[in-house]
Amino acid sequence: MLWTVVAVGGLAYATSLAVPLWYQVHGQRLLVVTSGSMAPRFVAGDVVVLRTIADASELKVDQVVTFRPVGSDSLVTHRIVELRQLPALQEDTASGRMVPVLDGSGNPILQPYIVTRGDANSTPDPNATPVSRVRGVVIGWHHHWGTVLAWTGSPRGRATMLVPPLLALGALELAALVRDRRRPAPVRQPAEGRSFDALLLD
Secondary structure, rough: OOOHHHHHHHHHHHHHHHHHHHHHHEEEEEEEEOOOOOOOOOOOEEEEEEEOOOOOOOOOOOEEEEEOOOOOOOEEEEEEEEEEEEEEEEEOOOOOOEEEEEEOOOOOOEEEEEEEEEOOOOOOOOEEEEHHHHEEEEEEEOHHHHHHHHOOHHHHHHHHHHHHHHHHHHHHHHHHHHHHHHHHOOOOOOOOOOOOOOOOOO
């Protein structure tokens, strides 16, 4: 019974580390979905599998991508509904506003943007996103994995997986010590033909 606890807890913890590592070795990333904007394809608590892109030419309309919207550090996973060439923008230090980047001739420098929309939303996202802010293309998803991975990565989840096996190992070690102490010591038999003299103290 105790060895079963050790095996189950150890296997669960090893699996929680091995699954994300396997995807990382294959050039992919796992991302936990936190909203329902892409329902019914995937919802909060699911996990999407991302493949990074090396060039803007890899992006196509109807692909689902994960990106950081302009002015935000949050990740959003939505579908591409349009590809555009728009002026590159930079922040004007004097006004704090975003202004077009100009080339040597004074013409705006164009760069690729994506227009996105969640499958559950009726309208596109309010702002186009530079391709440089795309973190990857969704190539698959797993229902309910997010809930499991979030739990295994939490302090409570790790404690649940590790504390019982450690206690079980301690109990097994203690039981072994008790058995060793209760085991009778072997009786030494005198060698055949050997005589012993009694020592008398006056």
